[in-house]
Structures are given as structure tokens and as C-alpha cells.
Amino acid sequence: MIDMFTNLWKEFTDFQKEQFELYRFLEGLHSESFQYVANEDDDKEELRGYLESWEIDHGTLEKLVESLYYIGLATGDGSGYAFLKVNEGPIDENPVLFCSTDGYINLVASNFKELLTLLTIDAGPMTGDEEKLATYYNDDWDDHSNARADFVAWLENRHILVIQSEEEAEVKSEEIIRTANDKYGKNLQEFISHLY
Incomplete structure (x- = not known):
């Protein structure tokens, strides 16, 4: 039986808990674009709440919830990250979606390790529409x-x-996001097609 998570995910979850004990604040602990995740479990209710705003039927909603694994908040306004389940094996080796409260869903990384690299930019993600990819830009690097x-x-x-x-940041983030979209763009389009 394949373990659901790699050691990296488990270590990051433990690291977050330790950091929260040290610093005791939720927003922007490590990066402006990632909020502390209080538990290790897939929070289907958070995800369901987000997807319900798309006004899709219950059967489709449940199918979509099962095809994603919620990671946690990306910003304080309720935007979040989720793994799109497309590969067999550990869930955190699947592509990462940024689901914004303005209604856009963008691929931002091919796996959790790449998301961690993006988080070092320490900036909130900006969503893109069908013609434009998401971006990360820190306007004050210091x-x-x-x-x-x-x-x-x-x-x-x-x-x-x-x-x-x-x-x-500009070069590497574009490379990570473009590679994820080249590799998993069809999977994302198939997922989004169920939302309409």
C-alpha cells in the first residue's frame, strides 16, 4: 500500500506546528502567500464551501471535492491551495492549484516541493484568467x-x-508555473469543465 503523503509533507506539518508554538500568530508566519494549517487532514468542508460558490449540482460538487485535496489558506480572504489528484502515489506529488475567492483556479506548481519554493518569494499569488497564468510578485523584497x-x-x-x-523570483516562479501548466493544463481544464 502506498503512503498517502511523502515525508516532506509530514515534516512540513510538524514544522508548522513547532513554529506556531514559537510565534503564536496565524497569518504570514513563513510567507505572505501561505497561512498556518491547523490539522493534517483534508479539510473537505473548506473546499466544499469554496466550490459551492460556483453553484453546481450536488453530485458534481461531491465528485469535484473528491478530486481535490485541500492544503490550506493562501490569503486571509479565503483563497486557498489544493492538490489536484491526477497521479497515483503520495498526494503531495500531485499538481497544486490556487483557488481564489474571485472565482479563478490556477495551476501554480507541479508538486508540493515546487510550491514550497514559490512560497520563499513571500508574496501573495495573483490569479490569471484563461489567457494568463498566475504570478507571484514581491514588491518589497527587503x-x-x-x-x-x-x-x-x-x-x-x-x-x-x-x-x-x-x-x-521573476524567472523561477514563471518557470515553475509554466511547467505545471504545460504538464497538467489538460487535467485542470477537464476539472474546470465540470464547474460549468
């Missing part, structure tokens, strides 16, 4: 979240790419 240094050290200890500058 201003970082309170525990970003701990997060960066944790990633470097695991040999995960950390984006170090505004110039690198």
Missing part, C-alpha cells in the same frame, strides 16, 4: 514575513530551492 528565516533554513536543510532575489 520586507519579509516574521518567520521566513526559519522557513528558509528548514528548506535549505532539505536541499529545496530557495528563491533569494527579486530577479530570481
Whole structure:
């Protein structure tokens, strides 16, 4: 039987709990674009609440909820991240979606490891429409979240790419997002087609 998560996901969940115990605040602990996740379980109710805003029938809604795995909040306004289940094996090796409260769903990473790299930009994601991909842009590179240094050290200890500058952020984030869309764009379009 295949384990549902890789060790990376489990380690990140433990790291978040430790950091929360140290710092005791929820928003922007490691990155402006990721909020603390209080539990390890798939929060289907959060996801269901988001998808219900699309006004789809109950059967389709349940099918869609089962095809996603909610990760947690991306921003304080209720936008969130979810894994789109397309691959066999650990869930966190599946592509990552950014689901915004303005009604857009964008692919942002091919897997959880790539999402962690994007989070080092320490900026909220900006959604794109059908012709435009999501982007991450930090307009003040010297201003970082309170525990970003701990997060960066944790990633470097695991040999995960950390984006170090505004110039690198622009190039690397576009590469990660474009690769995810090239690889899983058809899966996303199939998923979105059920919403209409």
C-alpha cells in the first residue's frame, strides 16, 4: 500500500506546528502567500464551501471535492491551495492549484516541493484568467514575513530551492508555473469543465 503523503509533507506539518508554538500568530508566519494549517487532514468542508460558490449540482460538487485535496489558506480572504489528484502515489506529488475567492483556479506548481519554493518569494499569488497564468510578485523584497528565516533554513536543510532575489523570483516562479501548466493544463481544464 502506498503512503498517502511523502515525508516532506509530514515534516512540513510538524514544522508548522513547532513554529506556531514559537510565534503564536496565524497569518504570514513563513510567507505572505501561505497561512498556518491547523490539522493534517483534508479539510473537505473548506473546499466544499469554496466550490459551492460556483453553484453546481450536488453530485458534481461531491465528485469535484473528491478530486481535490485541500492544503490550506493562501490569503486571509479565503483563497486557498489544493492538490489536484491526477497521479497515483503520495498526494503531495500531485499538481497544486490556487483557488481564489474571485472565482479563478490556477495551476501554480507541479508538486508540493515546487510550491514550497514559490512560497520563499513571500508574496501573495495573483490569479490569471484563461489567457494568463498566475504570478507571484514581491514588491518589497527587503520586507519579509516574521518567520521566513526559519522557513528558509528548514528548506535549505532539505536541499529545496530557495528563491533569494527579486530577479530570481521573476524567472523561477514563471518557470515553475509554466511547467505545471504545460504538464497538467489538460487535467485542470477537464476539472474546470465540470464547474460549468
